[in-house]
Amino acid sequence: MSTYAPIVTSLQSQLASLTSVIATETNTHKFLQEFRSIEYAVASLQQISASQVLLTASDSSVSASATSGLSHASEVLSSLSKADNIYGMDPSLGGNVAMTIIMGIFFIAHTGMGWFYQTWWFGISYFLGSALEMIGYIGRSVSAGDSDNKDAYMVQIVCLTIAPCFIMAGIYFLLAQFVMVFGQKYAILKPIWYSYIFIACDIVSLLVQGTGGGIASAAAKRYESGQTGTDIMVGGLAFQVVSMSVFLLMYGHFFWKIKYLRSGFKEMENQFPEEFASIRAKPSFKWFPLVVFLGTIFVYVRSIYRVVELSEGWKGYLMIHEIYFMILDALMMALTCLIFIPFHPGIMIGKGSIAVPGTKKYKRLEREKYVQEQTDDKSDV
16 A cells, blocks of 8 residues: 555645646636646546555445446546547557558669659659658657657658658659550640649648648647638548549540540550550550559548548547558558559650650750751751
8 A cells, every 4th residue: 555655645736736726727728738637636546545445345345336436537547548649549550660661662662663764753753652651650650659749640640641642643644644655636634734733733632731730730729629620621631532533534534535445445556646656565554554543543542531531520430440541541552652563654654754745854855856857957958
């Protein structure tokens, strides 16, 4: 019993001090903090008292009463602990360390392949996307041992929110490459505009999410409802899903126009640009459009999950059960990074990327072509 004495004395002192302070407290934020501290001190004292009774009780009714009191105090302390937990649960150390390693491998692979094949747009997009994913899971791994670490929490939430935007930036550019390979006449937009429009949509989505997150965070610090901020964040995520839906429709429309994987596709070969015939002739390139579609679907599933998850609130069922996050976010992003290793644009299309009208590379090649034509004309004279 004597081992409890210093703890009991400390808790009683804290309780007396807090009771005195809270009686005259006018600041709502501080009042709520002090009230929670009082709840913690009272529950801790009840837990110690019940434990001491159980050690000496000989009467069954006394033991039953003490057991009930101990159970109640433990529930209160557990409830207070969960309320203070930023995640609403303890992130899995094994799962998040595994994802850190996996994303680290993808980061190395995409960095190396992007540099080797000189696919700068796609390479940089996946370099940044996989790096942010890896850093995000480092944050979650740190949180597994310290769920109250706000810095680690912010690192993971920022990195894992932004990462898919960079991943999709690389995918958006691939549609522009397909348009060049199969012909601009089948596309709704000019090739480069697919990247411009949908990257702009992702930026708008991030700005809206950031604004909502700021409002929700400020409200939480004041112990006020952060529902308005959360609703704005959900709106930003929903906008991202809508923009991706439009992209998928445009992607599907383009490949429907060229009869991809349908009767008549081979017969259209003579209508496609002759300069890219060697790319289309690669056996593996036949499946490349389907791979890009799957890569988009993986990110799409992740985005829909995020909308539903946040719609339930910060302590909703999906938010506090990490298994859903691991399957519908972590796995989806891992698959998106994985499939573009064997089907890397550098392997499918070749070193460098096809120059797309509107880019600096295209303008430079056009100037070089013009200079060469002028030189040839002078030589003929």
